[in-house]
Amino acid sequence: MEIPEPAKERLLYLLKLLEKGGSATLTSAQIESLAGWSRDSIRKDISYLAADIGKASGYDSAALENAIKKTLRLDRIQKICVVGLGRLGSAYLNFGAFQHGEFELTAGFDANVNRVEILSSPVPLYPTYKMNEVINRFAIEISLLCVPEDQAQLAADKLIAAGIRGIVNFAPVVLKVPPEVAVRNVYVVDELRSLSIRIHTEKA
């Protein structure tokens, strides 16, 4: 069954709430108060999960968590890489969640061969010209893109040519990508602007 995109995003958020732990069972009413969606919307979302996750007395939290992971195909380890080993990129090389979680950081790339050689890293580092080979060898599907603004499109093009399917883009650039490649933009100035708007243009 095809799940609508907004339902997927809500299930993802519900997964995050469930992972915080708490009670062993949850009712639709409790989820409503935690997540802020209507009970009807929650029941509908949960109906997409192909699993027996509880009854009238409440959903079993662990079963619900597993069912969401399975349905959204988050129930296995996925390989990722980071491109651009400046301050931000090298911070992610040492990011704890990538060493024991569902996303395993498998390689780091930088155009500067010298930087690749001297950086100390728990993850193997490679010069950019090895990108195609390494991405295919390890079946890496998603990349963090941490290069400077003026190199972002070129680096994205190389990643896509190597077969990458998703990019978390930290550069302040709207990337041009083919329709089969997914992009999420993370740029802190955009987040700040969004907050600023909420703070300063809310109803008085």
Added chain:
Amino acid sequence: MEIPEPAKERLLYLLKLLEKGGSATLTSAQIESLAGWSRDSIRKDISYLAADIGKASGYDSAALENAIKKTLRLDRIQKICVVGLGRLGSAYLNFGAFQHGEFELTAGFDANVNRVEILSSPVPLYPTYKMNEVINRFAIEISLLCVPEDQAQLAADKLIAAGIRGIVNFAPVVLKVPPEVAVRNVYVVDELRSLSIRIHTEKA
């Protein structure tokens, strides 16, 4: 006039497109093809801007950019701080966009006094116990929160007590904040999950 939240978000995205530069004038049709919204929606959004930004032959890009900034109150320098000076937090201390842009990084805080003393930074650093004083002295309104997961809520509480109005939260925690405080969550694992879902559960 109160602008609906989705219209604000679209105007923010349009601002980003305009800042990339290009043509001196833009028609609704061109914006439609760049941004992917309908012409009607674009015209309606632009009607919220209290400014003369063009006519039938197209919008004047520079005037449109200025009008969006003015209407969304992004036309001035806003002071921000960073709390938590680990790898990610200290990467942001040196972030170019915060040294000459609309958001001016004014202070960094860390609970570890030793770290505050030895880190080299273009921005003044303070121990956490000075947070209240510094935030008020410089009228800092927004903070980046880069502390570890188990310290995030406590640090957020201190920021809110000091009068902060917006938080960009990098910790994988759903923060509890009063309704007048705005939060944007940036957590790279959430972005990866969102991408993974799009890659692996799309219509075949």
